[in-house]
Amino acid sequence: MLEFYLAQVVNGLIVGLIYALMAVGLSLIFSVLKIVNFAHGDCYMIGGFFSYYLATLLGFHPIAAVFVGMLGVMAVGILIHQLLLKPLYTPKVERKGEYAILMTFGIGIFLQNLAMALFGPWTKRPPDFIPGVTKLGFLFIDNNRLVVAGVGIVIMLVLLYVIGRTFIGKALRAVSQDRDAAAIVGVNPVRMNLLAFGIGVGLAGAAGALIGPVFLISPVMGILPGVKSFVIIVLGGMGSIRGAIIASILLGLVESLGSVFFLDPTRGLAYKNAFGVLLLALVLLFKPTGLFGEKFVRLE
Amino acid sequence: MRKLFVVLAALGLGFLGSAAEYILIGGVAPLSAPGAAESGHEMKLAMEMAVAEINAAGGVLGKEIKLVVEDTRGLPEEGSAAMNRLADMGVVGVVGEFHSAVAKAEIEVAKARKLPFIISEAWADVLTAKQYKYVFRIAPANSLFYTKVADWIRAVGFKNVVAIVENTDWGLGVNGVLERELGTKPNIYGEKVKYTYIVAERTVTDFTPQLLRFKAMRPRPDLIMNIFTGTGEYLIVKQAAEIGLAPTRETAMFAVGTSALYPEFWETVGDYGLFVITKTGYHPILGVTPAIKEFVSKFREKYGRTPTFAAMEAYDSIYTLVKAIEMAKSTDPDDIVAALEKVRHDGVLGTIYFSTEKEPAWMYHQWPGAKAVVIQYTEVGQKYTEALLLWPAILKP
C-alpha cells in the first residue's frame, strides 16, 4: 500500500510542478500590473501549438521547440500589452478594473476561437522529449513527465534568481510594491508592466509547450488549466510567487489523492476538477488573503 | 420584406435549388468541437461518396440527388436546429449523427416534421426504443452490440474487470449493458465476474491516480475496459502503459471507443498501442464482399485513409434511403417510411433491413444484423483490418 501512496504523491508532485509554471506567471502579472489575466489558459494553449508546429513542421528538437515556443508566446504577450493593455495606464480608460477583466477575457475568447479555426478541433500530439519509461524500483514514471518536471524546475529557479537577485527583479518588485515610489527612483513602471506581462504569459506558454507530449494539445486545452491557475493564485495569496509555487504543488497532490479517496470511488474522477474550484471558493470566502497570509492586494 | 428574407436566406445557406430538379437529402454529423469532429468528417466523406456514385449511375426517380450535411457540434440544441434547417430546405430524408444525446433531440424533430431519419452511428438504446415512426437505425443498439462483447469477456474467463467510463450517453450506456450482463452471468469457469467502474468527465487529462489505484488492487484486475472516445481514450491507453499496468501479462487493455480504429491512435499512443484490444462492427474476416472491397479501395483512393465502421454505416444509410425512395416511387415521407420497413439493401456491412418487432423495445426499426468483432493489435502501426481476430471464436480461421 505504501508503494501506492508514494506513486500517487510522485504523480501529484509532477502535475503540481506543471501547474506551478503557469500559476507563477499569472501571479507575476498580478503582482506588477494588478490585473488578473483571464486569457492565461489560452496563452498556455498557444504555447502548446507553437512548439508543436516548430517541432513537426520546422524540425526543431522538441526541447528547443519549448523554449522557442515560449519566446513566441512572450512576443504575443508584448503585442497584447502594447496594443490592448497600455490604455490602462492612461486616464482615457474609466473603470480600469472592469476594462482589464473584460479585455483579457475577450482576448481569451479570441485566441481560443482563432486556434479552433486555424488548427481545427483535433487533438494533436507533439513528439516525445524522450520516449519510454523510467523504472525506479516499483515506480514507473514516463520520461516525458520527468523532462517536464526537470525543465519546469530549471525555468522556475532561473525566474526566482532573476526576481530575487538581479536589478530587473528589484525593479519589478519595486513597482509591485509602490508604483509611484518606484517611478521617483527612476524605474519606468510601464516598462516593468510590459516585462512582467511578457514573462508571465511566456511562462504559461512554456507550460503548455511542455505538457504537449504528456496530455496532448487542442484548442480547448487551456480552459481547465486556466481555471486551475486562478485557484492557485488565490490559494497562494494573489501576487505571491512563493505562495503560488507551494499552492500548485498542494493542488497537484489534492487532485491526485482526492480523486482516489473520494467518498464514492466511482465518481471521484468525475469530481476531480471540482476539488480545486471548491478550494478556491472556500478560500475566497474565509481567507481571501490566501493560505499563506500575504498582503491582500486590492484593485483600485 | 418576405422576398428580401428569402434572398438573404438563400445566400446565407449557400443553396438555391428548386425541388423540381433535385431530390434533396440531408446529413447530420458533428463537424466541429465539442463534438467528435474526426468521426463526423469521416461520415460526411462517406455520404458524399455515396451520393456522387448514385448520381453517376443516374440518380433516383430520374432526378439528381443533392446532399446537404449540417454540423451539429455534438450539442443537442444544435442538432435539433440542424434538423429544422434541413426540413426548411425541403429534404426528403436525413441520415447520420454520431452522438446519442444529439440524436435524441433530432428524433423529436424527425417526428414533429415528418422526416424519415436513418441514424448512422448513435448507439443509445432509447433512440429506437421510443419507436418513432420516422426513425430508423443502422448503428447497433448498445444492448445489441455489447451483450456480445460481454459474451467474449465471459468466454475468455476474466474475473476482475474494471472500467473507466466517460459520462456521456454512449459511455454510460455501454457501462449499463456490461454491468447488467457481467453481473448476472458467470464466466466460462462458472465464477462470478467482479465488475467495478469509475465515471469521469470527458475533459479529464490525467487518469494516472485511478490507474495507480487499479494497479494496487488485490487481486489485480485482469481486464481494463477503457470506455472513452477520442483524446481520453488515447490518454488512458498511454497512461496505463506508462505506469506498467496494461497491457501486461496480468492485465489486458480493451479500448472500447471507435477512436482506437483511427490512424490517429498510433500517432498518439505509439508503441503503447501494442496488444491493445478493441472492437469493430466490421472486419474482413466476416467475409469480404465485392461491395466492401470496392468501398474500402475507393475510400482509400479518394481520401487516403482506411474507412471505419462509421463511414460504412453512413455510406449504407444513404444507399438504403435512396433505395427506399426508389421503391416508394415518391418522396412523400409516409411512403418512404413504408418502403424503409420493407427495404433490403445489400450494403457494405451486409444486407440492411429494419426490424418491425417491438420487443425488446429498441429492436423497432433497428438493423439487427450488426456484428460485434473483438480484435487485438499485434504490431505497432497495424491497420485494424489486419489486427488479430479474437471473437467471435467461430470465425477463427
Place this chain on the structure above:
Amino acid sequence: MSEKGIRKVNLAALMVIGALALAVPFILHSYWLHVAIIGLYYALLASSWTLLAGYTGQFSFATMALAGISAYTSALLVIKASFPIWGGFLCGIAAAAFVGLLIGMLVLRLSGPYLALFTIAFSEITRITLNAEYRLTRGDMGLTVPYLFGGIENKIPYYYTILGILAASLTLMWLLLRSKYGLFFRSIREDEQAAAAMGVNIVRYKIMAFVVSSAFAGVAGGFFAHYVGTLTPNSIMELPRMGLIIAMAVIGGIESLAGAVSGALVVQFLQEYLRAIGMWRFVIFGLALILILRFSQNGLIWPLYQRLAGRRVEAKTEPELELPESPEPGVSPGGGGA
C-alpha cells in the same frame, strides 16, 4: 437636440420594433423562428448580466450557471415530482434567485477580479456536479424535458411566450433601474465607498442586484429547458457560452438594457447568417469584442443608435420625420447589418 425629441424618437423606434417583433412569425419560417427564439433567450440573459455588471459593476460569470440551476430545478420537479410545468418554472426561478441571494451574501467582501474568480469557480462546480450526478440529472446523456406546449411542431406559441417574457422582464428591470434602487446600483459601481459614506446601504443593494439578476437568468433558463426539450449541463453552462453572452452585451453596449438586447439579437442572427464561414465567425466576434472594448468602451450598437436618433431629431426640418432604420437588425431580417 432636445431631451423630448429623443424620447419621441425612442418611443417611435420602440413601437416599430414592437410591431416588427409581433410580426416575426408571419415573416420567418420555422427554422429562422427558432433562431429568433434563441436570440430572445440570449437577449434576456444578456440583459440580466448587464443589470449586474453594467449597472452595478459586479462582474459575475455565473449567469449561465444560474440559468442552468433554474432549468434543472424546473425540469426535475416536473419529471420526478410531477409538478405542472408552470409550477416547476416558478420553483426554478425561485431556486435561481435563492442561489443568487447566497452568492450575493457570500461575495460581499469580494470585488473586481476576486468576484470574477469566485463566480467562475461557482459555475464550474455547478457544471461538474450536474455532470457527475448523472443518476439524477442524466448528465451528458441528456435529460428529456416535457415541452411547454406539448411538442415543437408549432413554434409560434414559444415565440410569443419568450417575447412576452422578455418584454415583461425588460419592463420590470427598466422600472427598477429608473427607481431610486437603480440609482443606488449605479452608485455602487461608480464608487462603493463614497456611496456607503452617503448612506447607501451597500450590503442590501448589492445583494438585491444579485437576486434580481439571478431571478431573470432563472426565467431564461426555465424557458430554455421546456423549449429545447433535451438538457445537458454543457449546452447551458460551458464557460465559452458565458463568454458569448458577455460578448453580446459588450458589443451592444454594456451600460444599457437596450444595448444588451440589441447586441444579443445582432450577434445571434449574424452567427446564423455567417454559418457558411464556420468557426471564423466566432473569431470575428472575438475580434469585435476586443476592438469595441479598446475603442468604444460603451459598446457599438446602442451608442450608434443614440447618435443616429440624435441626428434625426436635429434634422427635424425635413418634411417627414423618417424613423431610423431598425436599430436592431436582428428583429427584422431585412434590416441588414448595423
